[in-house]
Amino acid sequence: MVILTKDEAQALMKKVLSYSKADECEVNLNGNDRGNIRYARNSVSTSGKVSQRQLVVASAFGKKLGIATINEFDDASLEKVVRRSEELAQLAPENPEYVPFLGPQTYAEPITFVKATADVSPKLRSDFVAQSLQVAKDAKAVAAGFLEDGSGFAAMMNSKGLFAYNTSANVNFSITVRTEDGKGSGYATRGYNDVTKLDTKKATQIATEKAVKSATAKAIEPGKYTVILEPAAVAVLLENIFFDMDARQAEEGRSSMSLPNGKTRMGEKMVDERVNIYSDPLNPELPTSTWSGDGRPQEKVSWIEKGVIKNLSYSRYWAQKKGVKAVPGPDGAIMEGGTKSLEELIKGTKKGVLVTRLWYIRTVDPQTLLLTGLTRDGTFFIENGEIKYPIKNFRFNESPLIMLNNLEELGKVERTVSVESNTNYLLPPLKIRDFTFSSLSDAV
Amino acid sequence: MIANGSWGFAATDVMDNDSIARAAEQAVAIAKENSRLLIEPVRLAPQKGYGEVSWKAPIEKNAFEVPIKEKVDLLLGVNDAAMKSGANYITSLLFLVNEQKYFASTDGSYIDQDIHRIWPAFFITKIDAASGKFETRNSLSAPMGMGYEYLNVRPQDKIQSVTTLYKGRYDMLEDAKAGGAQAGEKLKAKSVEAGKYDLVLDPSHLWLTIHESTGHPTELDRVLGYEANFAGTSFLTLDKWESKKFNYGSKLVNIVADKTQVGSLGAVGYDDEGVQCGQWDIIKDGILVNYQTIRDQAHILGLNASQGCCYADNWSSVQFQRMPNISLQPGKEKKSVDDLIKGVEKGIYIIGDGSFSIDQQRYNFQFGGQLFYEIKNGKIAGMLRDVAYQANSQEFWNSCVGIADASDYRLGGAFGDGKGQPPQSNAVSHGSSTARFNGVNVINTARNLG
Numbered sequence: 001m002v003i004l005t006k007d008e009a010q011a012l013m014k015k016v017l018s019y020s021k022a023d024e025c026e027v028n029l030n031g032n033d034r035g036n037i038r039y040a041r042n043s044v045s046t047s048g049k050v051s052q053r054q055l056v057v058a059s060a061f062g063k064k065l066g067i068a069t070i071n072e073f074d075d076a077s078l079e080k081v082v083r084r085s086e087e088l089a090q091l092a093p094e095n096p097e098y099v100p101f102l103g104p105q106t107y108a109e110p111i112t113f114v115k116a117t118a119d120v121s122p123k124l125r126s127d128f129v130a131q132s133l134q135v136a137k138d139a140k141a142v143a144a145g146f147l148e149d150g151s152g153f154a155a156m157m158n159s160k161g162l163f164a165y166n167t168s169a170n171v172n173f174s175i176t177v178r179t180e181d182g183k184g185s186g187y188a189t190r191g192y193n194d195v196t197k198l199d200t201k202k203a204t205q206i207a208t209e210k211a212v213k214s215a216t217a218k219a220i221e222p223g224k225y226t227v228i229l230e231p232a233a234v235a236v237l238l239e240n241i242f243f244d245m246d247a248r249q250a251e252e253g254r255s256s257m258s259l260p261n262g263k264t265r266m267g268e269k270m271v272d273e274r275v276n277i278y279s280d281p282l283n284p285e286l287p288t289s290t291w292s293g294d295g296r297p298q299e300k301v302s303w304i305e306k307g308v309i310k311n312l313s314y315s316r317y318w319a320q321k322k323g324v325k326a327v328p329g330p331d332g333a334i335m336e337g338g339t340k341s342l343e344e345l346i347k348g349t350k351k352g353v354l355v356t357r358l359w360y361i362r363t364v365d366p367q368t369l370l371l372t373g374l375t376r377d378g379t380f381f382i383e384n385g386e387i388k389y390p391i392k393n394f395r396f397n398e399s400p401l402i403m404l405n406n407l408e409e410l411g412k413v414e415r416t417v418s419v420e421s422n423t424n425y426l427l428p429p430l431k432i433r434d435f436t437f438s439s440l441s442d443a444v
Numbered sequence: 445m446i447a448n449g450s451w452g453f454a455a456t457d458v459m460d461n462d463s464i465a466r467a468a469e470q471a472v473a474i475a476k477e478n479s480r481l482l483i484e485p486v487r488l489a490p491q492k493g494y495g496e497v498s499w500k501a502p503i504e505k506n507a508f509e510v511p512i513k514e515k516v517d518l519l520l521g522v523n524d525a526a527m528k529s530g531a532n533y534i535t536s537l538l539f540l541v542n543e544q545k546y547f548a549s550t551d552g553s554y555i556d557q558d559i560h561r562i563w564p565a566f567f568i569t570k571i572d573a574a575s576g577k578f579e580t581r582n583s584l585s586a587p588m589g590m591g592y593e594y595l596n597v598r599p600q601d602k603i604q605s606v607t608t609l610y611k612g613r614y615d616m617l618e619d620a621k622a623g624g625a626q627a628g629e630k631l632k633a634k635s636v637e638a639g640k641y642d643l644v645l646d647p648s649h650l651w652l653t654i655h656e657s658t659g660h661p662t663e664l665d666r667v668l669g670y671e672a673n674f675a676g677t678s679f680l681t682l683d684k685w686e687s688k689k690f691n692y693g694s695k696l697v698n699i700v701a702d703k704t705q706v707g708s709l710g711a712v713g714y715d716d717e718g719v720q721c722g723q724w725d726i727i728k729d730g731i732l733v734n735y736q737t738i739r740d741q742a743h744i745l746g747l748n749a750s751q752g753c754c755y756a757d758n759w760s761s762v763q764f765q766r767m768p769n770i771s772l773q774p775g776k777e778k779k780s781v782d783d784l785i786k787g788v789e790k791g792i793y794i795i796g797d798g799s800f801s802i803d804q805q806r807y808n809f810q811f812g813g814q815l816f817y818e819i820k821n822g823k824i825a826g827m828l829r830d831v832a833y834q835a836n837s838q839e840f841w842n843s844c845v846g847i848a849d850a851s852d853y854r855l856g857g858a859f860g861d862g863k864g865q866p867p868q869s870n871a872v873s874h875g876s877s878t879a880r881f882n883g884v885n886v887i888n889t890a891r892n893l894g
Contacts, residue, residue: 040673261574360801364799
């Protein structure tokens, strides 16, 4: 079996540690079973199942660290990977930033595993896709989608007595429906730990409706517009803020969280006071691991509270140097929202642009976190509280940090998936004024 | 494998007979289960078996036989050189790959390949503490399908320009020294005034524009809609190819696909469907003439054989259509970079790749770079900052008015060419000589967070 129980993982890792001759040794072990099905042109294309396990051994002599990886688990291989990590450690120069491994830690019991998701069969995947395809075919539209499910375990143990173990399961689904003439396109994405919550038919109905309604789009002038960003569009923008919350980068003066002369934005009100962003590994709608990859406990952490930067993440080295708590970066982020549905946000908008999805997001300037990218798969003009007509796609150049200062309204939070990082988030749709569209795109 | 006309795939890392048999059973079960969702069965172009054959990258020095100490000393030397020339921070790395790939098929091919790739790189940051401004300068190296000899630079491998550029070999120490100083210059450079400029693009920059605006839209799987949910489709639809007169670019623009180019990232003997690799035209004298295909697509173009573009990035990944090396051919007339710059009244000379983004049908793109030099009346007039250019692919390639000759031809490339679900990463090179594009829209990217 690829997924080891807690006892099996513990026994295997103890054996690995028994081979160690280093001053310190740390072992990370993980394994997963992943299945997927992909379809396009209203027909299945590729589909597969992958089972794999990996063992990572880190050995340290003084401040010299070596890391080796293997995917064979007989005794000779286990000893070989330990010896290899030790050889690499002896060859490595001393790392002045080396921090000794952690001792035993206490972790909350994770809630990331759902048996139904771990039990997904080829037939269930195929059934999910059949339901999706039927919706597109009934509308004489063309569907392309992807469903991926997986379950796995992760464990770590070190020579100082630390042991951590977690199991998880998740399913991500995305669907793009295009009109037969290629003039309209719509999209929807879903992510869950529990596969029984997945409704591919409903998601495909949304994508199909957007495809049909987005055909024969009009071109309007690029410029600054009030926009309503659906959660999938919010995710690919805001995650760039989450990626930029490293304390060291900020204090060294090389991130959007930096200020002159080594100061940072920590404690500063940087965005609208209605912005509250946190992470919580035990949130039932977005559970994540209760420990980070280096063994630190993952706890509920507030990152932005009432618009103020409340926390930055720290490596253990940087936290020790600065004499602060070593808060690890989060595995998922949650933004508090409001009570309005997407439809209600549209209803309250005099003039604006509804954005279903943003695509090909890249940093243009790390100093200001200026990003570029494009709208895609359903962009509409809103007038007097109604969607009036589909519009051609835009390229945008906008910083999510500037954008969160131009916040008009927050809608109801939902779980969504970033098409860029494949990470799941709990985010609301956002209504933003003065969002900068810099040019038109002919893409549908 | 194919069962009931449908693809099925399974992978395991447990190498005993039972596990291998179970993986094969899973692949068949998946294929059979999914066959009810097929509109038509998979049609593979015929492929003869080659028997037991092998291919080995023609390297001079295996990077994995170079002592770790030598590599560590090089990187620490690179860091030291950059810091001494003004950098505040530098990260340097040697990304080295030796992929040993074995392929077997029921066509009767048993193919053993030994592939080597190298990417020496660094990332420099320079900070002005008082203002809080910072700038970055990345290495001007290219990832290559070479061994450690890529780092053994000879005088003939250097091109003297506004900074030293490298052809086929790379001097990491020298570039780091230049990079440290240039990051500081960037902080003091003039912020660009937005508007139309003639662009002169160095191969260290142009490779990425070729990759995004030519390489991706000529992938046949995108054209057909197989990537509609993720990477996107393509503006280069089949009717444009069938017309034989779609002006993708100016008459100077000749783009060639080549899976055999020595020193390139994409060079292999055989693809991952057991097809021997070759070379073919994609854009000929500005006209779209071909795409990139694999065995189950060949019949769509009326071909009776695949073009050998199938690739899986890992033993645990399913093979599918991936980009071969796609390169702009050098100008046929003798022309230097100086000749290109001389004719420009108002322009920007761009070196190195930076930020990049393009829409899902490959019309609208935006690119940054590493170094930007203003061209005024045919001469370099100093460094610029905050530069990015936006264009439509077809308009951009039709604005190509000059390409330097073969003496300037160099390869650029990337390890991280992403496509597919689950996403896979392809390694691919793009060659070109320096080229000039007229009247391109340049934007100013400076903003203020307050």
